Amino acid sequence: MHFSKHEPQPPRLSAEDEDEFLASFEDEEEFLAATEAVENGKKRPHDDENAESSLTKRPKSERSPSTMLANRVLKEHFGLGGFRLKQEAAITRLLDGGSATIVFPTGGGKSLCYQVPAVAFRYQDAALGSRTNDMSGITLVVSPLIALMKDQVDSLLRRKIKAAVLNSSISRDQFLATQEDLRNGSLDLLYCAPERLNNEGFVASLKAVPGGIRLLAVDEAHCISEWGHSFRPDYLKIARFAKEADVERVACLTATATPKVAKDICDAFSIPREGLLTTTVYRPNLRLLVQSNPKQSDNVTKLVKFLRQNPGPTIVYVTLQKGAEDLAEDLKKHGFIARAFHAGMKPEIKMQTQDEFFASDKMIVVATIAFGMGIDKSNIRNVIHFDIPDSIESYSQQVGRAGRDGLPSVCLFNLSTKDFYLRNIFTYGDRPSVRSLKLLLNDICIVNSKRLKVGDTFAVSTYHQSKEVDIGATMLSILYAQLELHHGLFRAAGAKYTEYKFKTHDAGLISSDTDPSARAIMKGSKKASTWTYVPIDQIEQSSGLSREELVRKINEWNDRGAITSTASGVQNIFRIEKPLPSTPQQINDLVSELDKTMGAQERQNLDRTRALINLVTNKKCYSRALAAYFGESADDMPEECGHCTWCETHEQVQLPNEPPQPPDPALVKRILEQVPARDDPRYLAKIAFGIKSPRMTQEGIYRKDVFESMNVCDFEELLKIFTKECHM
Numbered sequence: 001m002h003f004s005k006h007e008p009q010p011p012r013l014s015a016e017d018e019d020e021f022l023a024s025f026e027d028e029e030e031f032l033a034a035t036e037a038v039e040n041g042k043k044r045p046h047d048d049e050n051a052e053s054s055l056t057k058r059p060k061s062e063r064s065p066s067t068m069l070a071n072r073v074l075k076e077h078f079g080l081g082g083f084r085l086k087q088e089a090a091i092t093r094l095l096d097g098g099s100a101t102i103v104f105p106t107g108g109g110k111s112l113c114y115q116v117p118a119v120a121f122r123y124q125d126a127a128l129g130s131r132t133n134d135m136s137g138i139t140l141v142v143s144p145l146i147a148l149m150k151d152q153v154d155s156l157l158r159r160k161i162k163a164a165v166l167n168s169s170i171s172r173d174q175f176l177a178t179q180e181d182l183r184n185g186s187l188d189l190l191y192c193a194p195e196r197l198n199n200e201g202f203v204a205s206l207k208a209v210p211g212g213i214r215l216l217a218v219d220e221a222h223c224i225s226e227w228g229h230s231f232r233p234d235y236l237k238i239a240r241f242a243k244e245a246d247v248e249r250v251a252c253l254t255a256t257a258t259p260k261v262a263k264d265i266c267d268a269f270s271i272p273r274e275g276l277l278t279t280t281v282y283r284p285n286l287r288l289l290v291q292s293n294p295k296q297s298d299n300v301t302k303l304v305k306f307l308r309q310n311p312g313p314t315i316v317y318v319t320l321q322k323g324a325e326d327l328a329e330d331l332k333k334h335g336f337i338a339r340a341f342h343a344g345m346k347p348e349i350k351m352q353t354q355d356e357f358f359a360s361d362k363m364i365v366v367a368t369i370a371f372g373m374g375i376d377k378s379n380i381r382n383v384i385h386f387d388i389p390d391s392i393e394s395y396s397q398q399v400g401r402a403g404r405d406g407l408p409s410v411c412l413f414n415l416s417t418k419d420f421y422l423r424n425i426f427t428y429g430d431r432p433s434v435r436s437l438k439l440l441l442n443d444i445c446i447v448n449s450k451r452l453k454v455g456d457t458f459a460v461s462t463y464h465q466s467k468e469v470d471i472g473a474t475m476l477s478i479l480y481a482q483l484e485l486h487h488g489l490f491r492a493a494g495a496k497y498t499e500y501k502f503k504t505h506d507a508g509l510i511s512s513d514t515d516p517s518a519r520a521i522m523k524g525s526k527k528a529s530t531w532t533y534v535p536i537d538q539i540e541q542s543s544g545l546s547r548e549e550l551v552r553k554i555n556e557w558n559d560r561g562a563i564t565s566t567a568s569g570v571q572n573i574f575r576i577e578k579p580l581p582s583t584p585q586q587i588n589d590l591v592s593e594l595d596k597t598m599g600a601q602e603r604q605n606l607d608r609t610r611a612l613i614n615l616v617t618n619k620k621c622y623s624r625a626l627a628a629y630f631g632e633s634a635d636d637m638p639e640e641c642g643h644c645t646w647c648e649t650h651e652q653v654q655l656p657n658e659p660p661q662p663p664d665p666a667l668v669k670r671i672l673e674q675v676p677a678r679d680d681p682r683y684l685a686k687i688a689f690g691i692k693s694p695r696m697t698q699e700g701i702y703r704k705d706v707f708e709s710m711n712v713c714d715f716e717e718l719l720k721i722f723t724k725e726c727h728m
């Protein structure tokens with residue numbers, strides 16, 4: 001996915017910086033190969049010693065048994081003295097069988113809300129005599145943050161709580177061990193990314209866990225809402241999964257939810273009103289400052305001055321990866337200990353930066369939004385928005401990382417027109433053109449509607465398709481989810497590799513393997529000088545053996561050291577649910593519908609940034625305005641918080657008045673002369689504005705000087721001009 005010259009960054013800026021935390025489909029084949037029928041009835045290894053624990057004894061207390069149990073688990077398994085915020089209410093509700101939407105600020109302790117019940121279930125079962133130990137089921141935690149999942153699992157294992165993660169970072173041995181644990185029902189918690197639920201084999205293995213899914217915890221649950229600032233289509237599938245897998249109860253967790261988003265979450269999982277547990281976003285120890293930075297002002301000098309006056313651990317948020325690196329360098333030159341952090345950096349460097357920041361009492365991290373999720377540092381003294389964040393939600397979440405220790409901390413927000421337009425570039429860059437939507441639907445529907453019927457599957461390399469139809473990878477996944485969830489055309493059914501190859505280390509072991517799958521692989525593969533290539537689809541067809549058997553054999557040889565194998569060419573598989581559109585009219589109708597939805601989303605994203613600007617340029621207390629935005633009654637708050645720019649100065653902050661330039665007809669003419677395409681006005685407008693796209697690479701646009709030649713203009717204006725020039 002490519003964006004403006006400024007720096008390759010994804011839609012809504014965040015996607016790439018977030019997506020790097022996501023599980024990929026790359027190990028899906030292992031799931032397909034290794035997922036087998038789950039057998040019931042094995043005894044859990046850690047059962048008996050726990051069955052007699054004091055936890056099963058009912059205390060004499062006025063508090064409910066579930067509350068008492070929750071407190072005891074907290075103490076005995078987590079070594080903590082008491083609950084915070086509404087943790088106790090949430091956990092009690094879950095243990096009593098209800099579902100909950102839990103809105104606590106960052107660092108508020110959301111994880112314990114599902115970890116405590118996950119451990120408590122078996123004590124509860126024993127106390128009630130309702131289930132045998134091997135049937136106490138599992139808590140499934142769905143989270144988009146791979147790094148965070150691993151940290152949590154490690155910390156649970158240290159506490160002797162049986163937890164595991166299934167994602168692309170684990171070894172095959174770990175994967176097989178987890179499958180075994182799932183089969184025999186010995187795991188208390190399993191973490192996975194939402195995309196994992198697209199895998200039919202994985203879902204089957206979950207449905208067959210003895211005792212079932214007692215609790216489904218959905219982290220970052222605001223991603224389910226199309227009104228939310230980081231809608232992820234795979235989240236909508238979690239709700240469908242919860243119904244289909246007969247999940248007993250659900251805990252949805254988020255740090256930011258407007259009333260509309262909270263309602264969406266509750267509706268999706270049928271959580272009643274009383275299941276919504278929220279806490280205030282108001283933080284009396286945070287000073288919320290905003291300053292207007294006109295084009296000509298020296299922002300770095302201002303920042304240096306601010307940092308000298310406000311020492312301590314600091315996060316400076318910027319929009320672009322390159323911006324993070326440049327600013328970190330600048331700050332170093334001014335004598336600060338500063339590091340950059342963004343999704344484009346090597347994992348080991350990022351890890352090192354995080355560790356250093358954690359241990360330091362003066363380090364500054366200049367970061368894109370990739371930094372901060374899961375950072376559990378209590379003494380961050382400053383959070384600075386050097387560039388404009390995309391929404392009130394992002395702003396609130398990011399400033400929420402400051403001063404978790406309750407000590408005074410400062411949040412400074414720079415307001416400049418340049419950043420405002422830059423922010424909008426990403427929204428405009430996101431939206432696919434009508435031409436792209438048509439290409440996509442033709443690609444999916446024309447051939448498949450003729451050769452396939454309902455129930456059949458088709459496979460697509462979305463990586464290649466993204467280039468062919470000129471739609472970025474993230475937007476493409478959103479479109480597939482729209483077609484799946486809103487139009488019911490098909491259903492994601494997992495992924496497969498198309499290319500396998502291996503290097504041989506022990507030819508004897510392979511040639512003496514008499515298994516039919518071994519024979520078929522050796523017969524159908526092509527040996528070159530170093531690698532042996534395995535055309536897996538062909539072998540599957542010619543041998544009559546299943547893919548799973550063939551892949552399992554390759555993995556077995558690999559595990560035994562006879563070969564080193566690699567797999568590539570991931571294709572996503574979709575199962576057709578209803579007849580695909582087949583006539584040009586049907587396809588055009590669907591294109592119009594999708595375009596309408598995309599248009600509404602674009603508008604909404606632009607409005608979101610605007611709402612943030614409005615909040616801080618209004619003549620009102622920011623703290624009260626934030627609380628109101630998140631649907632809190634401000635009754636308990638003072639009329640003025642006294643620690644935001646408005647309350648401190650009573651002077652209105654303005655977005656500098658620097659309007660966009662009108663498009664220059666000479667430059668428009670130049671683009672039309674240099675770029676022959678007349679089938680896509682959005683494409684031409686993106687060239688003028690400087691938003692990259694796959695098609696531009698193919699057509700060599702970046703070598704031309706017209707690219708980004710009108711980046712000071714309004715995108716909508718450019719679009720109007722080029723629409724007149726195009727015939728579609």
Ligand SMILES: Nc1ncnc2c1ncn2[C@@H]1O[C@H](COP(=O)(O)OP(=O)(O)OP(=O)(O)O)[C@@H](O)[C@H]1O
Nearest residue numbers: 080082083084105106107108109110111112255374
């Ligand atoms: N009741 C408690 N007593 C003491 N410490 C707690 C309690 N609850 C949570 N914590 C600690 O607070 C820290 C933050 O908790 P946690 O990571 O669950 O927050 P979170 O709400 O998930 O934050 P984020 O939104 O950043 O993911 C952790 O170190 C956790 O151990």
